[in-house]
Structure formats: structure tokens, C-alpha cells
Amino acid sequence: MSTYFLCLILFCVGLYCLLRKRNLIKIIIGIAIVEYAVNLFFILVGYRMHGRAPILHREQEVLNMVDPLVQALVLTAIVIGLATTALLIAIAIRIYDKYGTFDITKINKLKG
Amino acid sequence: MIELHLLLLFMIVAAIIAVEVKDLISSVVAVGAVGLGLSLIFLILKAPDLAITQLVVEILCLIILIRATIKRDLPLIKSGRWHFNTFSTLLFIIIFLTLAYVSLKDLPAFGYPILRVAANYLKEGFIATGAANLVSSVVLDFRAYDTLGEATVLFTAVMGVLVVMRRIGRKHE
Structure with missing residues (x-):
């Protein structure tokens, strides 16, 4: 219970950064922190007390393994997170080349 | 823990x-x-x-x-309604945390998951796929379409990065 709540506090730190900062790089960092928190929450939900990793062994009985399904889902999500972060950074670098700043209130020349 | x-x-x-x-x-x-x-x-x-x-x-x-x-550079500007905006953001986050604390009590306790879907994978994973690592058996066999979609998203993002970062555009003939 307290573990879930600490994970949510990490999520809220990222959310505060996302809502309140005006620098584009800080906003991307906030998105990354939110993503870490969500991945961690999935793995926490799938953990089984005194479980072991879901890898079979010859002499070992399958008794008490952690959930392999959430691990597979999060494995997908981590890789997609890297790709989207790279795309965001590329767009931010192009915006810096055009406007000379990362401040989101100065980027207002989009209207034709 | x-x-x-x-x-x-x-x-x-x-x-x-x-x-x-x-x-x-x-x-x-x-x-x-x-x-x-x-x-x-x-x-x-x-x-x-x-x-x-x-x-x-x-x-x-x-x-x-x-x-x-x-x-x-990093512009650090505190102009505008800085106090009001910070206060409203913090208020929203506190409301969010309170509601989340109430709703977290309905989850199963930490360390005791339900395992309704995954129990089947744990039981039949090795017989059905022959992979000793059950995570890779889920990624590559039971949910292979999911992995295909992931690869699609990955290559789309890489193409987007290449298009955005390209220096010289193609000239008109």
C-alpha cells in the first residue's frame, strides 16, 4: 500500500514538472519521469511475495513466480518510450534552431 | 522490503x-x-x-x-501570475493524490496479485512454446501481434526523427 503511494508521489512530481515548467527540455524530462512511474506501477502490481523470476530451470518446480504478463507489456512500453523521447528531442532541437529559445511562451509564430 | x-x-x-x-x-x-x-x-x-x-x-x-x-540557454522567468499558477497546480495534485489514496485500497495488496491471465501462461508456457524464459514466450508467441505493433511504432518514430533532423531539403527541379 505505502509502496503504491510512493510510486504515485513520483508520478505527481513528473506531473508538476509537466504542468508548471516553461522550458521545453524540462517538459520532456517531466514526461520521462511520468513514464518511469507508470512502468514501475505495473511491475509493483505484478509482484508476488517471495516469488522468483519467470525463468524455468530443470530441477525447479514452478511454484511461486512473479507475473510474466506485465513484464512483457512493460518491456514493450520502455522501448516505445525511448523512441518517443527521441522524436520529442528532435522537434525541440528544430524549434530551438528556428526561435533561439526553449521558452514555450515565446514560440508563438505558428499562425501563418 | x-x-x-x-x-x-x-x-x-x-x-x-x-x-x-x-x-x-x-x-x-x-x-x-x-x-x-x-x-x-x-x-x-x-x-x-x-x-x-x-x-x-x-x-x-x-x-x-x-x-x-x-x-x-535556459530562460528562467518568473513573470505573470506565478504564485497563482503554482498554487492551483499544487491544489490539483493534492486532490489527485487524495482520490488516488482512496481508490488504491481496492487494489489487491502488494505482493499478492490476482494472476487470472498469467496463471495460464505460467502453467502452459513451456509446453506450448518451448521457451525457458516465460517473458520472451509471452512477448514473442502469446502476444506476438503486440510486438509487431511495437516494431511499427518504433520504426515510425525513427522515420520521424530522420525527417525532422534532415539538414537539406530536396530542391525543386
Whole structure:
């Protein structure tokens, strides 16, 4: 219970950064922190007390393994997170080349 | 699970430092600390595949972020309705945390998952697929269409990066 709540506090730190900062790089960092928190929450939900990793062994009985399904889902999500972060950074670098700043209130020349 | 709580507290402190520090490079390094702590937590929670992947992804992410931030300025402006905006954001987050605390009580307790879908995979995974690693049997066999979609998203994002970062456009004939 307290573990879930600490994970949510990490999520809220990222959310505060996302809502309140005006620098584009800080906003991307906030998105990354939110993503870490969500991945961690999935793995926490799938953990089984005194479980072991879901890898079979010859002499070992399958008794008490952690959930392999959430691990597979999060494995997908981590890789997609890297790709989207790279795309965001590329767009931010192009915006810096055009406007000379990362401040989101100065980027207002989009209207034709 | 005292080490899990300590690592989570370390991650929260590093995240707050990453959000509040003024220098962009220091902020990026603090985000790297958060990601490496996450990798250690995956090891403690018995997910070795995820720990390896998170380590590699974190290093790549750090390199990309440093490429973006080096030699670029950071405007730190406190103009406008700074106090009002901060107060309303904090109020929203406090309401969110309270509602989340109430609704978290309906989840199964930590360490005792339901395993309604995964019990089947655990029982029949080796017989059906022949893979000793059950995570890869789920990724590559039971949910292979999911992985195909992931590869599609990945290549679309890579194409987007290449298009955005290209220096010279094609000239009209």
C-alpha cells in the first residue's frame, strides 16, 4: 500500500514538472519521469511475495513466480518510450534552431 | 522490503532535484539517476529482462538529452501570475493524490496479485512454446501481434526523427 503511494508521489512530481515548467527540455524530462512511474506501477502490481523470476530451470518446480504478463507489456512500453523521447528531442532541437529559445511562451509564430 | 522503499525515496528525491535545478545538464544527470534507480528496483522485483533493457534505454536517453541541451540557454522567468499558477497546480495534485489514496485500497495488496491471465501462461508456457524464459514466450508467441505493433511504432518514430533532423531539403527541379 505505502509502496503504491510512493510510486504515485513520483508520478505527481513528473506531473508538476509537466504542468508548471516553461522550458521545453524540462517538459520532456517531466514526461520521462511520468513514464518511469507508470512502468514501475505495473511491475509493483505484478509482484508476488517471495516469488522468483519467470525463468524455468530443470530441477525447479514452478511454484511461486512473479507475473510474466506485465513484464512483457512493460518491456514493450520502455522501448516505445525511448523512441518517443527521441522524436520529442528532435522537434525541440528544430524549434530551438528556428526561435533561439526553449521558452514555450515565446514560440508563438505558428499562425501563418 | 525496506530496500524497495529506500530506492523509491531516492528516486523521488532525484526527480525533485531534476525538476527544480536551474542548470539543464545537472537536470539531465538527475534524470539519469532516476532511471538507474528504476533499473535496480526492477532487479529487486525479480524482473531481470526489464533491468537490462532499462539500463540500455537509460544510457541512450541520456546521450540524446545531452545532445539537445549542450550549449543552449535556459530562460528562467518568473513573470505573470506565478504564485497563482503554482498554487492551483499544487491544489490539483493534492486532490489527485487524495482520490488516488482512496481508490488504491481496492487494489489487491502488494505482493499478492490476482494472476487470472498469467496463471495460464505460467502453467502452459513451456509446453506450448518451448521457451525457458516465460517473458520472451509471452512477448514473442502469446502476444506476438503486440510486438509487431511495437516494431511499427518504433520504426515510425525513427522515420520521424530522420525527417525532422534532415539538414537539406530536396530542391525543386
